Amino acid sequence: MSPGTAALSFNDVGMIFPDGTEALRGVTFDVARGEFVTVVGPSGCGKSTLLKIASNLIANTSGDVEVDRDSLGYTFQDATLLPWRTVKKNVELLLELHGVSKAERTTRAQEEIDLVGLAGFENHYPKRLSGGMKMRVSLARSLALKPKVFMFDEPFGALDEITRERLNTELLDLFTAEGFAGLFITHSIQEAVFMSTRVLVMSARPGRIVSEFDIPFEYPRKDELRYTAEFAELAGQISEELRAHSESVPL
Amino acid sequence: MSTVVSTGSSPWRRALYATYPPLLVAVGVVGLWYAISEFALTEGQSFLLPPPHEVIASGFFDSGHLAELMEGLLATTIVTVIGLAISATIGMTVAILMAQFRWVESTVFPYAIIVQATPIIAIVPLIGVWMGFSFSARVLVVVIISIFPIITNTLFGLKSVEQNQSNLFDLHNAGGLTKLRKLTLPAATPAIFTGFRIAAGLGVVGAIVGEFFFKGGEEKGIGRLISRYQNLLQTKLLIAAIIISSILGVVLFLGVGALGNRFTAAWQDEDRRT
Numbered sequence: 001m002s003p004g005t006a007a008l009s010f011n012d013v014g015m016i017f018p019d020g021t022e023a024l025r026g027v028t029f030d031v032a033r034g035e036f037v038t039v040v041g042p043s044g045c046g047k048s049t050l051l052k053i054a055s056n057l058i059a060n061t062s063g064d065v066e067v068d069r070d071s072l073g074y075t076f077q078d079a080t081l082l083p084w085r086t087v088k089k090n091v092e093l094l095l096e097l098h099g100v101s102k103a104e105r106t107t108r109a110q111e112e113i114d115l116v117g118l119a120g121f122e123n124h125y126p127k128r129l130s131g132g133m134k135m136r137v138s139l140a141r142s143l144a145l146k147p148k149v150f151m152f153d154e155p156f157g158a159l160d161e162i163t164r165e166r167l168n169t170e171l172l173d174l175f176t177a178e179g180f181a182g183l184f185i186t187h188s189i190q191e192a193v194f195m196s197t198r199v200l201v202m203s204a205r206p207g208r209i210v211s212e213f214d215i216p217f218e219y220p221r222k223d224e225l226r227y228t229a230e231f232a233e234l235a236g237q238i239s240e241e242l243r244a245h246s247e248s249v250p251l
Numbered sequence: 252m253s254t255v256v257s258t259g260s261s262p263w264r265r266a267l268y269a270t271y272p273p274l275l276v277a278v279g280v281v282g283l284w285y286a287i288s289e290f291a292l293t294e295g296q297s298f299l300l301p302p303p304h305e306v307i308a309s310g311f312f313d314s315g316h317l318a319e320l321m322e323g324l325l326a327t328t329i330v331t332v333i334g335l336a337i338s339a340t341i342g343m344t345v346a347i348l349m350a351q352f353r354w355v356e357s358t359v360f361p362y363a364i365i366v367q368a369t370p371i372i373a374i375v376p377l378i379g380v381w382m383g384f385s386f387s388a389r390v391l392v393v394v395i396i397s398i399f400p401i402i403t404n405t406l407f408g409l410k411s412v413e414q415n416q417s418n419l420f421d422l423h424n425a426g427g428l429t430k431l432r433k434l435t436l437p438a439a440t441p442a443i444f445t446g447f448r449i450a451a452g453l454g455v456v457g458a459i460v461g462e463f464f465f466k467g468g469e470e471k472g473i474g475r476l477i478s479r480y481q482n483l484l485q486t487k488l489l490i491a492a493i494i495i496s497s498i499l500g501v502v503l504f505l506g507v508g509a510l511g512n513r514f515t516a517a518w519q520d521e522d523r524r525t
Contacts, residue, residue: 057418074422076415084437084518096433097423125518 006030006066007149007181008054013063014206015049022206023049027063029200029209033148036175036182038192039209040238041202042246047185050207051151054183073147073180075155079134081126081141087113088122091140098145112140115174132163136170143174150180154187165223168194176219189242193235194226201238203245210245213238301487310491319476320488324495326472330386331458331503334393338450341394342401343443349402350409350435351427367399371457375464384470389461396457397450404446408439441519444511451503459496473499 008031015024023046031037041047052058054067055074081090091109100108113119116136126134135155142150152171156164168191175182186192192199199213213234217225225231281303288302301309311317345363349356375392382388412435420430462474473496480489 055422057421072422074419076418078415080413080415080419082416082434082437083520084440084515093433094423097420097425097429127518127520 005032007033008067008183009065010050010054011064011066013050013053013060013065015046015053015058016061024053024060025206025208027207027209029212031149031181031183033181034179035198036172036184036196037198037200038184038186038196039200039202040186040189040192040242041207042204042242043187045202045204046207047187047202048153051153051183051185054149054151068148071145071147071149073142073145073150075135075138075142075152077154077157079126079131079138081134081137083126086123086125087118087129087137090126090137091144094141094145108144109140112144115143115177116140116170130163131159132167135159135167139171139174143178146178147180150175150182152182152184154185156191157186157188164191165226169221169223171195172219172221189235189238190226193231193238194221199238201241201245204247211241213241298484298486301490306487306490306494309487310494316488316491320473320491320495322471323473323476323492324499326470327455327458327462327474327496328499330389330461330472331393331454331499334390334457335397335447335450335454335503337390338394338397338454339401339447342398342446342450343405346402346405346409347431347436349406351431356406363399363402366395371396371460375460379465384465386470388465389458389470389472392461393454393457396460397454400449400453401443401446404442404449405439408442408446409435411442412438441511441515444507444515447507447511448504451507452500455496455500455503 010027010029013024013027014022016022027050029037039047039050049058051074053060054065055072056069082093085093088106088109091112092105095105095108110122113122116139118133118136118140121129121133126137129137138155156167159167172195182195184192184195193215196215199215200209201211201213202208203210215234217230284300285302288297288300292299309316310320345355345359349359371392374395378388378391382391416434416438417430420434425433458472459474459477462470462472463478464474466475466478473492477489477492477496480486480492
């Protein structure tokens with residue numbers, strides 16, 4: 001892929017925390033619009049650090065990151081809703097922060113609420129919503145900004161399996177409709193293969209990209225895909241690769 | 252949650268279960284009071300604890316005494332409310348500055364603790380020397396006694412913001428003021444009202460202590476009445492004044508609580524409410 005088409009690119013990125021912990025070493029990859037790239041790796045390998053660097057929440061200690069931060073979508077491990085705001089007000093939050101007018105906020109928020117299937121819940125407070133519904137609000141909140149780059153930090157890790165698989169499908173529908181560049185973090189290989197155009201395997205700390213798998217399945221992907229031989233084959237290869245690099249490298 | 256509450260099906264039934272036990276205690280206390288007044292005390296000692304109906308008759312059904320007590324209640328309420336308003340304003344401002352600037356916290360906090368730890372009774376005479384027995388002197392006592400819980404609870408609330416919520420605002424380049432207005436202050440609201448409720452009770456104490464000491468001036472508050480009834484050994488009126496002051500404290504406490512609920516009840520988890 002030529003560098004010009006990348007919406008997000010990591011070039012030899014390294015991260016050493018002030019306490020001396022080396023979290024990332026020589027990480028290089030691009031994500032283009034229309035690509036959904038998932039990073040899998042053992043826990044504590046620096047997957048989340050990768051997203052924090054990309055979104056400028058923390059500064060990398062070496063290498064370069066290029067990303068259009070003006071229209072960045074980001075979902076955290078929890079929905080991170082503001083409990084004192086209704087669903088509608090939560091979805092409007094980022095538009096407010098970006099100075100969008102009230103009339104336009106209302107229209108755009110309603111569009112996204114409809115899109116994630118929460119019509120009728122506009123005036124509910126988060127305490128009345130299930131975990132899956134909260135995540136949908138969180139997605140709608142980011143989508144309202146029409147992000148070019150959308151990052152996901154293990155967003156569905158806390159949900160039950162059925163809700164998680166449903167949200168996987170829904171998120172893919174949003175992805176094919178909006179065409180953002182997706183960067184997804186998970187520790188579930190099934191989820192990674194189901195969602196992605198490409199899966200990157202990260203080693204244990206210090207995190208490096210050790211291998212890359214192209215996932216050839218067409219979108220829209222159906223739930224049955226999870227039970228095909230090709231799917232199992234790919235998941236098996238990734239799992240093996242992951243196991244081979246799960247041991248921490250002595251520094 | 253207790254099983255008694257969960258078995259109550261209708262709201263009425265739950266309300267009954269909530270009021271029933273305290274009501275029983277009240278009946279018990281009044282009964283004990285009568286027992287002591289009627290049986291334990293001799294005729295000559297009865298001024299020590301006059302029976303409840305005499306307290307009520309003398310304090311609340313004698314128009315002269317009632318007028319005096321109501322006038323006192325009004326004066327004390329004004330001092331308390333003005334003191335609390337000042338305390339809330341200054342206390343919240345100080346806490347916001349502490350949360351925004353670490354150096355303010357490290358500079359101010361030790362002194363806030365010292366003010367809190369010094370018994371109010373020890374400071375009051377000095378305030379009297381400086382400011383005379385004025386209205387503002389009494390208000391100052393209310394402010395001093397009530398400001399600490401407002402500062403600490405507000406500060407606790409402001410710092411209780413979740414890291415990712417804060418990250419979310421940073422991701423979209425929200426400025427400090429926007430963050431304060433849209434994130435930290437709303438997040439702190441329940442804790443701020445916890446502080447206000449504690450402060451409300453303390454404020455009544457401060458007002459009455461102030462009145463008790465600064466009784467030279469025009470002042471007519473309950474504290475001054477208490478002091479006078481004490482000197483004249485008017486036990487019935489003394490107890491009536493105590494009842495009035497405790498009602499004032501309870502009403503303020505409940506009022507502030509109700510106000511807090513208006514702001515937070517819609518969105519706060521029931522089990523997190525205090």
